[in-house]
Amino acid sequence: MESNSMNLKVTPRRVDDSTQALDLEGEVDVYTAPILRQEIMDQVDAGVKGLLVNLEKVEYLDSTGLGILIGGVKRMKEQGGAMKLVGPSARITRIFEITGLNRIFDVYASESDALASGGAAGG
């Protein structure tokens, strides 16, 4: 189900039989991060093996959002799946780099790149 607050909209989307996407739009911060956490947990609980988190329209991401993404990667891994991040802006890519999280996150420029990479979230 789509979740919406004034500052963040999260829209789940089925990509293929084994892959689900979450399209994010807006700001992921201490206020809106609980929405993202819930959406990721819903996918985990539904047994999704491949989750693409689409960051193309995310304008702001703080440590709370980073923490949720780390939790998502961990939970997906625990159930034998994988979570991939798609299309972060240069700004958010920089945040991944300065925190060293680019070594933990599986980041792709586009959804087709993520799908082509194989693995649980790929084709």
Added chain:
Amino acid sequence: MSSSSSDASPSSGGIPTPGTVTLTIPCSPEFVGTARLTILGVAGRMGFSYDQVEDIRLAVGEACANAIERSNRRRGGPPADGQTPEHSISIRSSVDAGRLVVEVEDDVPSGNAAAGAAAAALGGAGDDVNPVELGALLMEILVDEVSVEPATEGSGTRVRLVKYAAGDS
């Protein structure tokens, strides 16, 4: 108000007018965006690059989030919907010739476990990644100076962030 000629623009290369802008927000997540908007306005006057302004915006957001986290921890969870936040955060931005100083001061009592949580996180190198530590790490990287000290008044915490106009970090 009519548009002014370009030489009246404060960002046309001149030295920004010294001054202080203070904003007080309830210690609650939905107000952090307002604090970030204010800092965007202040930092935008200083001739910082886009990345530098964004760095300051994120650092201030992290300092506010840190106060909220300590408040929640003290309370044992976030406030219920509709409940008035019991604490507040004051964001004081001082502009002078070469730097922007932002002091983010809260009135969350820093007793026992909450004491110096931000400072501990700044110095900590634990294996577990948690948002408070990540936030502290981000503040350290994004601005030129960070210090965490007791609030000037009361028993809260003050996070002081300094960004130099000439710096590129």
